Each structure stands twice: as C-alpha cells, then as structure tokens.
Amino acid sequence: MYKLMVALRYMRRNWLNLVGVAAVAIGVLVLIVVLSVMKGFDEEFRARVRATLSDLIVENWYDEPFGNYEELMAQIEKIPHVTACAPRYEGLALLTLRKKLPDGTYGPGQQRRYGEFLGIDLPREVKATDFAEYVRAWRGRAAREELAALFSQGDIAIAAISKEHVAAELNSLRPEDLQIMDALPRERLTAWAKKEGLSLQSAFATAAATPVEWGEVPDSKLSPAFAGSELLVIGQDENGTQVSLGTGDQVVVFSATDNFANQTFRRCQVNGEFRSGMYDYDARNIYLPLADAQRFMSNEGKVTSINIRLDSFDNAPIVRATLLGILTPDELRRGLDALRSLGGGAAPKLKEIEAQLKLLSSSEVTWFATADYRAITVTRSLEYDIYGALETLHKTGVANPAAEEFQKLVLQREGSRVGRGSKLALRVSTWEDKRRPMLRAVMLERRIMGVILFFVMLVAGFLILSIVHTTVLSKIRDIGILKSIGGSVGGIMSIFLLNGLLMGAVGSALGTLGGMLITKNINAIQAVLEKMVGYSLFPQDIYYLDRIPVDQHPFWNTTVICLSAVVVSLLASAYPAWKASRLNAVEALRYE
C-alpha cells in the first residue's frame, strides 16, 4: 500500500517523529509503572485492612451483646456456602501496660492506652478468620532474636547449640520472618541446616501446621492474651534501645462502658504478639479468650458478633439474604420479570417497583452496601408488592412456573431467616462494608491518579498533533502531486493518520517494554537508587513491607493504557490529516 510506504518515508526523513515516539513511550511507561505499583499497594492494603475480618459479620442491629448465639451459629452453619463461623465479644477498653520488674513483681503501669479488646473462641476463630496467620507470624519474636544473635556470633556459636534447639525455634518461625532478618544470612542458615540434616522446608511446614494456643498462665486471675505488636512498645531506655512488653508481662484491660458505678477490669498476661501490618489494629487490639471477656464484662452467654467464613466471597449476597430472610436484588428482578411476562399487575405500581429495584441494585446506594436497615425494609416491601400482584393474577387464573417459583422462594426465604422467633434484629455486613471508607478512599485515589497521569498522554497527543501538522505543511506540494496521480481524500488522510498511529503504536510498544522491565525489577532499581542518593527511599519500618509491591497481573491495565495511547495518537493526527486531505490539488501544486 502506497499510504504506508509514503507515511514511513516521511517519518524516516523527520527526526521529530522520534520525539513523538519518545513522548508516547514515556507516557505509557509512567502510567504502567505508577499504576502497577499503586495496584500492588492496593492489594497489599486490602489484605491489611481486612486483617482478621471474616467474610460476613453478624451483629445485633442495636449494637447490644446478644445471647443464644450457639443456637444462631448452629442455624448459620446449615446455610449453603458457609464453611465456618466463630463468636466474638468485642469492646472498647483502657489498657495499662505492666512490665515485670527484676524482683518479679509488677510495678504501677508504665503506659496507658486506649484500645479494643476482642474475646475470641480460639479453635473456632482460626477456622473462621485468618487470625492464625497474624499471630503465628509474630509469635516467635523472642526466638527470632535469639537465633539472630547466635548466628551473628559465627559458626562456633551455632555449633555449640544443639540442633534440636534450633529446630524447635525454627518451628515458631515462618519464611517471611527469615527473609526480613538482616542479621541472619539465609545462605549460612541453609548451609548449616543441610549439614545437620535439617530441612528448612519441613521446619516451615511444621510451623504452619502447629495450632495456635493461648499458652500457660500462672493463676486463674490472669487471662492469656495476644497483643498488637505496636501496643507492646513502651518506649526507649537510656541507651536508646526499644523497650517493649515480652513474655510474662501484663496488660490490664479496663472496661470502657457507661456503667459508672461498676468499673471492671481484667489482668492479662501477654503470651504472644499479633501483627497485621495495619498500625491501627496493631496499636490497639488485644485478644483474649471469649469466656474471660464475657465474664469480665458480666455478660456471660452473650457475644457482640458472629463471624462467618464462606467458600467464596462471591456468595456473600446470597448468604446474607438467606440470613436476613429476604431476597437478593437479582431474585427480586426475576419475580418482576415473571410479573411483566404475565402482562399483569397495576401498571403504575410496576413502574414504582422498577424504580425501587433499580435503586437497590445500584452500587452507588451506599446505605444498601453498608447493610442499612432501610435496604431490608425496601426489599421486604418489594417482595410484598410483587408477591401481591402475582397473587392477584393467580386468582384470575393466570399463572406460570416462574411466578410460582418466585412465590415459593419468598416463603422459603422467610422461613430460613436466622433468629426467627427471637426479638433479635440482625445486621449482616461484609468485611468490605466494615471498611468501606478506607477501601473507597484507596479506590478513588487510584482513579484520580489514572486521570492525572492521563494528562501525560494528552501532552504527548498535542506533541503528535504539532509534529504531524509540521509534516503536512512541509509536504503540501507532495499532497498535490499525490492527488494528481489519483490519491483520494481518504488516501491522503490515511498517510497522515498512519503517521500518528505509528508514533502511538511504536511508542506504546517501547513504553510497555520499558514499563515491564521497570516493574519487574523495581526492587533492584530501588536498591541502586538508594546507593546513589544515600538514604532509604522505601523505609521498611514505615510500610512494613520488605519490597515494593507491584501488580502481579498487569495485562488489562497495560492493554487499556496502550489502547488509549494509540487512540490519543490517532485523534491527535486526525485534524492535520483532515486538513491535508482537503487541500486543493492545483493550489497545492502551485505552493512554493
């Protein structure tokens, strides 16, 4: 095709085209790198924000502790898609940190904090939430420090300790612990383990399989507890080393209720550490046995929430609807479709139902997403309306299987409501509902970043526009010649559109390549940059991350970025190309 041939020739003869390619490449590269790092952070952040939240959380609508929870849990466990559930008693508390003094007594509290106590049923909790992940990962801090000290002394020290001892310590570690321990060279550890006939892999496997336990306490007045890693930090001693609570130290939990006359407290012995990576949780949460929490709050037999794990988070809507005894928006729609296919119902009512249903299914209605009671009320009234309309039709002899199915479903769902017969009104939230403000903030942030970065693309577009425009200006006579030998309006236009398109496509390809290289090696690049500038660009203690997270599946992002780059280039060249194609042949030939 002569168009491509001419376009390529013009591009080769004008170095400005390289500038256009570079502009697109830089735009694409920046978009890919920034968005994929942001997505990496987001994924990391989502996991952090979620921490020990289960898929669904059932609470009392009135935020009071509720009893009879064993029976409720038995009902919940029968619902399809539910794999486990666990009760919790949570509440606000004032916390006093008490470090064991050298003489074995506990002095007055060194620090006061406000925080949250969470009474959990450990065996059930580890099944219903990811609690074990966070506790086990950090339980072995003492062991880790001991090992690190040994290894830093050299091989003689290692040889002096028995391999059983190290193996036992290894059991309380996880691979992540080892990775971030600078003092512990992995190669040496691996070499040593090999020499002693120890498999690190199996040590890690054992560590993962060891069940989480509360641990021992000296007397029944104390509760065993796991406290957030940041909560345990008291401060620094005169030498500047960090002082924190450790094995045997105590946290006293004071209830923060409106029961002024009867302030209660519970002393807890810290038997382990909890670390989720979210400062808010790690600085405030203290976990203790459910029964202890209930007793200390004088609320035996009651809990504040039931936490449910599902086979898949995708099933959250249907399980939630089942729990509440209502239909999902999809099911309501099916009922409405049945009603409409029967041609029945009062027409104005139908429109109203339609509008309400649209509101319900819209993701913009936050009060539905946040498990507001209004959503339940609206759903119930829609059920009632559709059911009633179908019933009226039924009486007049019109019926079809879909309508009957809908009616059956309404009754069946009502029957399956958890807590039926009790006065308890439930609120059922997903973990996303619970953390919606934070999740929304992050999502918005990425969108806004995308929009801002798109301006880089726009600038590249303007550059392409002026480059193609210059080419057109310098080729006016050529355009006249091409027209005189049969070049059509479309043909001339294609030449200059191809010019822009090629700049966009080549730029996108180069930008993608560069972006991929950078994101794949971002941590190595960071290390090199840090050496050059001499300070830490990515302090691990701020982010709790040992590496910069990147999007692991950048396919769609990259495709969208490249497509938009090509579209922008094409649009940018469209105007000069159009101008070129409109040129009058005779005048163009006469142009000097």
Add this chain to the structure above:
Amino acid sequence: MSNFLSLHEITKEYPQGETPLRVLKGVTLEVAKGEYLTIVGASGAGKSTLLHIMGLLDQPTSGELLFEGRDLGKISGLEQAQLRNHLFGFVFQFFHLLPDFNAVENVMMPGLVGQGLWGWTLTRRQVRRSAEELLARVGLKERLKHRPSQLSGGERQRVALCRALINQPRVLLLDEPTGNLDSHTGEEIHELVRTLNREQGQTIVMVTHNEAAARRAGRVIRMLDGEIVSC
C-alpha cells in the same frame, strides 16, 4: 460530437471583488482518440486551467466534460481520483516529482496508488518491473535509484513522463513540459511524445510554446483570454 473526450461550454471563474475573474469563457473542444492536440497562447490565457479541468484536477464553474459519453462532472470524488489515476497521465512544467523517493519509486507511485483504488491485482513487483522498463526506454536505466535532486532537468522530466505513462492512461496531458528545459533537451522530450503518439496511438493534449514543433505533429489550437481563437 465524438465519443472520446469532449468539453462543452466550459467556464471557470474566480471570485474577485464585485465582478468575478473569468479565466475560461465557454470553451468547447473535441479531442479525438489518438489525436495529438497542441494548445498555444500567451501566458495567462487560461491554458493550464483548461488542462487541469480536462484532467479532473480542477472543477469548472459550469460546462460539461464528457469522456466516451460519460459526464465526468457528475461522478463522486473517489471516482474522479480513480480516473486521475488510470485515465489521465499528467506531466507538469516543474516536473513535480516526490523529493523523498527515487526515480523508480516515483514512477511506480501511480501504480501503487491504483492497487488500493480499484482492486488491481498488479503486484508490487509487476509495477516495479514496468517502471524499470519505462525508465530504460527513456534512457534512464542507470538512474533508477537516483533521487530527483540528483537528476538534471531533462532527466527529471523523463521520469515524470514515465510516471504519467505507468498506468497506460487513455489521455496524456502535458503542461509546458519543456518550459523549464533548454531547447535541446526540450526537443528530446517532444520527440519522445511524438513517438508515443505515432507508434502507440497515444492521445496527447499538450500546452507548449514551441509552435513549430507542434505544427509538425498535429492539430494546434490557440487561446486568448480564456477563449479559443483559432483551430
């Protein structure tokens, strides 16, 4: 009316102040198949304008342009482009070669344009071969890879002539092809065109100042102020 190329009452006006500038004032002309027609006249008489209208490079203000009975004023822009590609071959006074392409590529260009336009099945290689043959025939066998800036005026015009011929046009239109050449090279071009007419029956419409040469070849018409004054 012949049924080859005929112009009927062609006028061309350019808007200018209150009274438009009338460049062509109703030109009626018949060109027979295989004819060698020369247009002479003073500068500014409207010869180029007439030739451009004949070759669909320009639109007349009024009048009809018929080719084999078909009104060429009534066809779409795309079809006009197609006809410019394979019905007419144009040679200009200032050569008008594409400066970024070498001789053979310049000659090939109409063939390549035609590929896309009307589904010719000519391959690029076929186009190249006939371009090389044409250039060899005008004595530029050694100059295939030279760019226009590396060629002399006469050589450039011969390349332009080859380009006009590559699609075997029905009508060859030449607008003062020798106007920028010395008389010797000019005579060579005239000789080439004459040979084309004589040996292949190529229809020629040429604007020139070399009236003597023109008289020897065929019919001559004279234009004055946008009108044909003598045949």
